[in-house]
Amino acid sequence: MRxxxxxxxxxxxxxRQLTLFDAVMLVVGxxxxxxxxxVPANVLQxxxxxxxxxxxxxxxxxxxxMAGLACAELTGMFPEAGGQYVFIREAxxxxxxxxYGWMLFTAGNSGGLAAMAVSFALFLGRAFPAVAxxxxxxxxxxxxxxxxxxxxxxxxxxxxxxxxxxxxxxxRLAARLxxxxxxxxxxxxxxxxxxxxxxxxxxxxxxIPAPGSGFQGITLQGIGVAMIALFxxxxxxxxxxxxxxxxxxxxxxxxxxxxxxIGLIIVADLVANTLYLYAFAPSQLAQQTTLASAAMxxxxxxxxxxxxxxxxxxxxxxxxxxxxxxxxxIYYSMARDNAFFQSMRHIHPQWRTPTTSLLAQCAWVLVLIxxxxxxxxxxxxxxxxxxxxxxxxxxVFVLRRTQPDRPRPYLCAGYPWLPLAYLVIASVFVVSTxxxxxxxxxxxxxxxxxxxxxxxxxxxxxxxxxxxxxxTPPGV
Numbered sequence: 348m349r350x351x352x353x354x355x356x357x358x359x360x361x362x363r364q365l366t367l368f369d370a371v372m373l374v375v376g377x378x379x380x381x382x383x384x385x386v387p388a389n390v391l392q393x394x395x396x397x398x399x400x401x402x403x404x405x406x407x408x409x410x411x412x413m414a415g416l417a418c419a420e421l422t423g424m425f426p427e428a429g430g431q432y433v434f435i436r437e438a439x440x441x442x443x444x445x446x447y448g449w450m451l452f453t454a455g456n457s458g459g460l461a462a463m464a465v466s467f468a469l470f471l472g473r474a475f476p477a478v479a480x481x482x483x484x485x486x487x488x489x490x491x492x493x494x495x496x497x498x499x500x501x502x503x504x505x506x507x508x509x510x511x512x513x514x515x516x517x518x519r520l521a522a523r524l525x526x527x528x529x530x531x532x533x534x535x536x537x538x539x540x541x542x543x544x545x546x547x548x549x550x551x552x553x554x555i556p557a558p559g560s561g562f563q564g565i566t567l568q569g570i571g572v573a574m575i576a577l578f579x580x581x582x583x584x585x586x587x588x589x590x591x592x593x594x595x596x597x598x599x600x601x602x603x604x605x606x607x608x609i610g611l612i613i614v615a616d617l618v619a620n621t622l623y624l625y626a627f628a629p630s631q632l633a634q635q636t637t638l639a640s641a642a643m644x645x646x647x648x649x650x651x652x653x654x655x656x657x658x659x660x661x662x663x664x665x666x667x668x669x670x671x672x673x674x675x676x677i678y679y680s681m682a683r684d685n686a687f688f689q690s691m692r693h694i695h696p697q698w699r700t701p702t703t704s705l706l707a708q709c710a711w712v713l714v715l716i717x718x719x720x721x722x723x724x725x726x727x728x729x730x731x732x733x734x735x736x737x738x739x740x741x742x743v744f745v746l747r748r749t750q751p752d753r754p755r756p757y758l759c760a761g762y763p764w765l766p767l768a769y770l771v772i773a774s775v776f777v778v779s780t781x782x783x784x785x786x787x788x789x790x791x792x793x794x795x796x797x798x799x800x801x802x803x804x805x806x807x808x809x810x811x812x813x814x815x816x817x818x819t820p821p822g823v
Contacts, residue, residue: 361428361592361676362518362699367600369522370587374608376525377586377669379532379615379662386580387620391633393573394565397554397624403570404620407577408613413769415584415609416760417740419602422588423756424746426597429680430588430673431739437750438742441686442802447738448681449798450731456674457708460507460667461715467663468502474657478502496717503716506664510671511709515695515702518593521672528665535658536615539643540622549625556629571779578776580616582732583666584609585739589673592680598756675704686805730780730788731795737773740766 365373387400394400421434429436432451436444451457465480472480480499514521543549587604591597594604623632626642643655679694679701681687691704743759743766759766781788 360694360699361701363593363595363597364519365522365590365594367595367603369526370594370600370604371608371611372522372526372529373587373590373669373673374584374604375533375611375615376529376665377583377673378581378608378612379529379583379666382580383616383619384659386576387623388633389576390573391629393569393576395629395633396556396565397629398556399565400573400629401617401620401624403573403577404616405613407574407581408609408616410769410772411578411581411584412606412609412613413761413765414736414740414773415605417743417766417769418585418588419605419757420743420755420759420762421739421746422591422601422605423598424750424753426591426594426601427680428590428592428676430591430677431585431735432589432677432680434588434742434746435735435738436684438745439738441684441806443738444684445681445686445802446795446798447735448677448687449802450795451674451677452708452711453798454794455732456670456677457712457715460670460674460708461503461712463663463667463670464503464506464712464716465499467506467660467667468499470656470660470663471502472499474653474660500716504713506667507671507709507712507716510664510668511705513668514671514675515698515700515705517698518590518672518700521668525665525668525672528661528668531658532662532665533611533615536619540618543622543642544625547626549622550628551625553624553626553628571776571783574776575780575783578733581609581612583669584612585736586669586673589676592676598754602757671705671708675701675708678704678708685808686802730777730784731792733773733777733780737770737777740769740773 390400390403391397394403418431418434422430425433425437427433432444432448435447468478469480472478478498480497480502482498483496484498484501485496510521513524584605587594587601587608591601594600623642626632678687678691682689682692682704688703688707691701691707693701693703695702744763746753
């Protein structure tokens with residue numbers, strides 16, 4: 348265990364109170380979001396063959412599972428708050444870990460959380476027109492930035508504040524919230540799909556390519572564009588590793604949660620996509636912008652569209668809860684390493700939650716929502732997130748060489764071939780993303796530059812505080 352900063356109550360720390368079920372739902376809740384209601388249309392636009400498009404969902408799910416298997420070994424080795432930040436620190440050093448955490452705070456997790464909150468507001472406005480998101484409440488220009496406050500912004504702000512308050516009060520309460528949303532998502536997907544196949548007005552002929560088309564229209568560029576969208580859809584499974592410091596029996600439950608959770612997501616996405624194709628011909632599906640409500644209208648009637656919009660809003664709300672919970676643990680872990688604001692290492696003495704880290708995250712996300720800059724930041728960060736996955740899987744190889752004697756309760760299945768295959772596939776994806784979106788990719792790298800002088804400042808201060816001790820796994 349690390350030494351605490353002088354004056355800090357050394358008995359106050361995070362408590363392991365999340366069960367295996369909670370951890371599985373963290374994986375499911377972190378991965379689901381509005382993307383499953385948007386990405387299928389994008390995939391068919393890039394790859395017009397319906398069966399080939401479905402096969403790409405399976406491929407993307409299997410590639411994600413490869414990364415999950417590697418992450419499972421690492422979570423068993425380092426079952427503490429921070430997850431990927433800790434893995435990168437142990438494998439590549441504190442500077443690389445800081446840049447990862449800095450990018451999460453400034454753009455990645457914060458921008459993603461802002462986007463989820465705004466998506467919640469958009470779908471809520473479709474369900475209840477009285478709170479339509481596009482109604483402008485206030486607009487002004489300050490510091491060369493257009494600041495616009497809409498009714499949707501207010502709903503998004505309220506969502507982030509409520510989720511932060513819940514996470515401050517109790518990690519168990521936050522877990523119950525995301526458990527409810529994740530279970531509802533899985534139940535509704537299976538239930539609606541069963542009803543749609545049994546009683547809906549769809550057609551299995553939609554799965555057959557148009558006569559004479561075959562695999563025409565499928566290009567390597569199209570496959571690459573589709574895979575970019577698919578990897579974004581499967582993003583979020585890593586959140587569970589960020590909260591590893593509060594999961595019971597982490598050396599056993601974390602690997603199980605990753606494999607079970609990713610498996611459930613693969614099944615749910617395949618079922619949902621099959622339902623969409625049953626409801627629409629591929630050419631029709633590719634043109635849909637509100638896919639879930641449109642599918643329900645096609646299968647049943649338009650009267651269910653508002654209900655579906657409300658359901659999607661709840662899904663975005665639950666996914667935001669996971670981002671709030673996980674992100675704060677990254678910044679808390681950075682502060683414990685003397686590589687971030689020291690106030691962020693504060694744990695509430697009664698509620699046992701990283702209060703200051705949660706509040707700081709909330710404040711920055713609200714700024715992003717009001718400024719409208721979250722979309723640009725998050726787009727830039729997608730490239731960096733892919734690099735972080737490469738670094739995470741690569742850490743399995745590095746740590747097997749540098750820390751061969753550290754206990755490994757779980758060994759990555761298929762080592763070294765499966766993690767090596769992931770590194771090859773992800774590297775191709777990184778290069779293709781860099782070529783397809785050079786401005787956004789290089790901008791993502793540029794976002795790391797302001798953090799360098801701050802890192803040097805915090806590291807200089809480290810000499811005046813007690814140094815962190817190596818992490819000791821439970822029972823050692």
